[in-house]
Amino acid sequence: MSGPEGIRVDARAGRIDWDEDGAARQADVEGAVDARRDREKDRLVVLVRAQDREGVAILSLDGETIAFVRPPEGYAITHFAHADGPILVGQGEASSDGWQDWHFAVDDECRALRRLGPAY
């Protein structure tokens, strides 16, 4: 499957391919369904939906896994908000501050998803 920003995610094989400085890169991430390049932080953000884990994997641009972040309690991370950016949409089990769904971003330390604004 071909994705945005030259990132290709083969969800069936759990494989991500991309180009970095003209060189082909590859990483295996079980359950990977979509990925985006985080240009500000020089990393890849990968949406993961496997049987035993759901959340976001963060990879270096060399393909090394840096961290795996689970969704905040009460939320499922469903898709990326942009075709070309690392902001994620989390759908909530209950309303919070008047909204069920919110945008999230991986924090600088790759430890958690930080809530941003409402998502429609």
Added chain:
Amino acid sequence: MKPAHRLLALLLLFLSACSSGVASDGTFKPIAAVSAQQALQLDPKQAWWADHRWRYATDEAAEAAFQALLTRESPWPEWHQANVVTLPAGLRFEMALAPGQGTDRPGAFGTFDRIADVRFVRQSLAVKTAWKPQVDRVVTYEIVDPLPADTGMVGPQIDVPANLYLPGGASQFEMKVPASERAGHLRVVAVRPIR
């Protein structure tokens, strides 16, 4: 509000009053003070003022309501009273989806109006760019399991980064079930791309 802005708002109200009224078939056709085209051209606050100033007893009260809209970003009009009903099986509605958003991951909001294009999403459903940066498809769903939902009309919004007034006005409902249960109430009837 500056005197010049107030004058422009009053002029718009006067012009809209001239252009609305009795249609050729004799029926009265209300027309919004600010048309979609004007909404794109006017200063957002002027446009909101032309449409909504009349709701408030004083300029101060209208200003407070405008500021509340900017701060709270409620998807409902200020006058909306929660009206949770059970939408019956068989009822169809439409929803705008983002690229990469699966039809099995519907959002919380739907409309009983036809979503013709992205402009309708922004102007009539008043979906701010920040709320849904990109839209590429419309899905028609059918309710297969009765669905509790708050129903009403889309409220106006101010899209500050885009410097736009979004009038709203379309029909709207918000599902009142946990997100993980939304898709279980629905069946996909059709999906079509929009621009």
